Amino acid sequence: MTGSLAASDLSVRYETPHGAVHALRHVDIEAHPGEVIGIVGESGCGKSTLVTALANLLPANARIDGSISYNGVDLAKLDAYHQRLLRGDEIALVSQDPMTAFNPVLTIGDQLVDFQHHRKDLGRAQKRARIAAMLGRVGIADAERRMRSFPHELSGGMRQRVAIAAALLTDPGLLIADEPTTALDVTMEAQIIHLLRELRRDYNGIIIVVSHHLGVIAELCDRVYVMYAGEVVEGGEVDAIFHDARHPYTQALLACDPARFHERLDRLPTIPGSLPNLTQPPSGCVYAPRCDRAFAPCTTVAPPLVKLAASHVARCHAVTP
Ligand code: SF4
Incomplete structure (x- = not known):
């Protein structure tokens, strides 16, 4: 099953002993089958909370408002049993550190058989044949030998390939890759980007790529959402x-993107200032304390989402269509 995804007026707060942390506020995003959507922003901008909410994996202290509609079903209102079913059958998450996705004491082959538990129509031999084919598809040679390996026997790049294979074995309609290259060196990163580009050719579902790395987003995505301080x-x-x-x-x-600098710099440029305290989000624009274009209404009035073109929007008092 592949369907469209839409988060509408989605807010997530974490209840903590120090008060509620408003990690996500009034987020609207949409994605359609065949699209690759990028979510980009600094650490702490809310991108991981957003995809964790989309994957129905928020921790117990999270409170959610708004809706997440996938193929017409509001994920936020599903009970735990149906959330688990959907996650196994329809939504797959590839995390930054694939080591956390695997059990260290089971072989890759046994774990990938378990990943297909929803395929009641297949026997073990058929599942192993699917695994061998999928490992080949993600560029792992000698699949039979790799299936007998334990996770720690694989390199970081190979583990990430196996994690992508594991996700695809569930035939998901929505594949979320959360910082898929962050833990890898530049060579491995280029290989995983190449792999994801290849995979999107014959994948009909939605791929969401989360990254703080602008180059990864530019290489892979059709559309992108830029997040800052939960918005x-x-x-x-x-x-x-x-x-x-x-x-x-x-x-x-964009001005701070290291890829823009060809000469060697002693220090990479950064955006001055820091993220606002999300236990007390500002009443005006969240970026106002760091913005060199801030003017009178910015600190008191939340800016509207301004439509600039068919699918180009920006939340700022200073932009006009
Ligand atoms: S509304 Fe726009 S101009 Fe004003 S502070 Fe925010 S980003 Fe800057």
Whole structure:
């Protein structure tokens, strides 16, 4: 089953002994089958909370408002049993550290058989044949030998390939890759980007790629949402975001991208200031304390989402269509 995904007015707060942390506020995103969607922003911007909510994996202290509709079903309102079913059958998550996805004392083959528990129509031999084919598809040679390996016997890049194979074995309609290359060196990173680009050719579902790495987003995605302090501050086609960014935060993020600097720098540029305290989010624009274009209404009035083009939006008082 493949269907469209839409988060509408989605907010998530974590109840903690120090008060509620408003990690996500009034987020609207949508994705359609065949699309690759990027979520980008600094650490702490809410991108991991967003995809954890989409994958129905929020911790027990999380409180959710708004809706997450997948193929017409509101995921936020499903009971735990149906959430688990959907996660196994329809939604797959590839995390930054694939080591956490695997049991260290079981072979890769046994674990990938278990990943297919929803395929009651297949026997063990058929499941192992699917695994061998899928490992080949993600570029792992000598699949039979790798199936007998334990996770610690594989390199980081190979583990990430196996994690992607494990996700695809469930035939998901929604594949979420959360910082899929962050733990890898540049060579491995290039290989995983190449693999994801290849896979999208014959994958009909939705792929969501979360990264703080602008190059990964530019290489892989059709559309991108830029997040800051729990809000989507800009969204649009990759080309519009990378060549016609309108929100001051997106512009600052692009200006600090290390890939833009060809000469050797003693220190990489950063955006001055820090994220606001999310136990007490500002009443005006969340970016105002760091914005060099802030003016009178910015600190008191929350900016509207301004539509700039068919799919290009920015949340800022200073932008006009
Ligand atoms: S609303 Fe104001 S403070 Fe916020 S990004 Fe726009 S100009 Fe800057």
